[in-house]
Structures are given as structure tokens and as C-alpha cells.
């Protein structure tokens with residue numbers, strides 16, 4: 001059976017889980033403890049980052065490479081379109097989501113977590129010992145100084161502006177590129193998880209995230225679109 005080695009709340013790991021679910025693949029998740037646990041990732045794949053997937057004797061790292069690997073072996077639901085123009089559009093959107101978008105969502109979540117001890121507590125992986133979890137979630141915000149000084153406000157404004165445009169697109173279109181699901185939809189939906197955690201993040205995190213995005217009425221269609229996408233995977237699994 002396919003295995004994904006992951007940090008549960010990593011958007012890149014969610015991206016790979018969504019790709020496997022879109023294809024209806026059965027897989028097993030292996031939780032990795034940040035730090036020490038990454039030694040096993042290094043042994044398996046020659047690099048330390050998650051996600052990796054294990055398919056028999058083969059280990060593949062990097063969410064983008066993993067999706068191409070899965071598309072070659074399980075072409076049922078192609079996530080990279082055959083049409084060259086659409087394939088190019090998908091690659092551009094996926095690359096934006098994995099880089100610019102990922103960087104800005106991470107800063108936004110860091111900012112939100114600095115002010116919300118419940119969010120901080122929920123974000124710490126279960127694999128981390130309880131005494132450390134408690135200590136970390138109770139740390140006062142002073143430790144980070146004035147977090148607003150660390151946050152690039154232009155970056156956050158530009159993120160908001162890009163998301164509003166995508167939100168308008170998904171009001172009238174089910175998919176970002178062409179007429180079927182692609183890696184573009186999955187990459188964007190996965191990174192959105194840090195702004196508002198989806199149901200699949202579990203009870204302690206679902207619906208939590210960055211209040212300035214969660215409460216923005218212009219982004220509601222985007223979060224609804226993401227939730228609908230996740231729901232369609234769940235229905236696929238049940239049927």
C-alpha cells in the first residue's frame with residue numbers, strides 16, 4: 001500500500017493526500033516527529049523534508065514531483081492536463097501556490113498564533129511531549145517582541161489581493177484551469193489550509209486560522225470552494 005510520511009498539518013502533505021484522494025488511491029499515513037523523526041526521512045529519501053511517499057521500493061520526495069509520479073502510474077484522474085496550454089497554466093499556479101502563496105500564509109499563521117494561545121496549542125504535533133506542548137502554548141506573546149514588525153504588511157496585502165481574485169474565479173467556475181480538477185486546484189486548496197484549517201485537520205484545528213482572512217466576506221466563496229472540494233474526496237472514499 002502507498003505510504004505518505006508527513007507532518008499532519010503541513011500544507012504540502014495535505015496537497016499530496018488530496019492528490020491521492022482525487023485519484024481514489026488507498027494509502028497509509030505515517031506521522032513524522034519534527035527534528036529527530038526526520039532522520040528516517042533522510043534515510044529513506046536522501047533529504048529531510050516531508051512529504052515523501054513510499055511506493056514499494058521507491059521513495060519520492062517533493063509534492064510537485066510526487067503528483068507527477070502519481071499521474072504517470074495512476075492516470076485515472078489526470079492532475080496535469082494533456083492540453084499543453086492548460087498544463088502550462090497548472091504549472092504556473094502550482095508553482096505560485098507552493099512558493100509565494102505558501103510563504104505568505106506561513107507568516108499570516110505565525111502572526112495569528114502569536115496572539116492566540118489556543119491556536120498555538122492546537123498547532124503543536126501530538127508527537128511532541130505534553131510538557132513541551134503546554135510550555136510552548138503558555139509562552140507570553142512578549143517572547144516574540146512586536147510580531148507586527150516581523151510581518152511584511154505589503155506581502156499580506158498582496159496575498160489578500162490575489163486571493164480575492166481567485167475567490168471571484170471560483171464563484172463561477174468549479175476548477176481553476178479547464179473543465180476538471182488539476183494540481184492547480186489542489187495546490188491552492190492545500191495552502192489555504194493555513195489561513196483556515198479544513199475539517200480534515202481534526203476537531204482541535206478545523207475552522208481556526210487567521211481571523212483577518214477567515215472573517216473577510218470577499219474570501220467566503222474561496223473557503224466554501226475548498227470545503228466542497230474536500231467534501232467531494234470524502235464522498236469518493238465512502239462510495
Ligand SMILES: N[C@@H](CCC(=O)N[C@@H](CS)C(=O)NCC(=O)O)C(=O)O
Nearest residue numbers: 010011012048049050051062063064
Ligand atoms: N518543496 C517541498 C516543500 C516541503 C516542505 O516545505 N516541507 C516542510 C513541512 S511543510 C518540512 O519538511 N520542513 C522541515 C524541514 O525543512 O526540515 C514540497 O513541495 O514538498
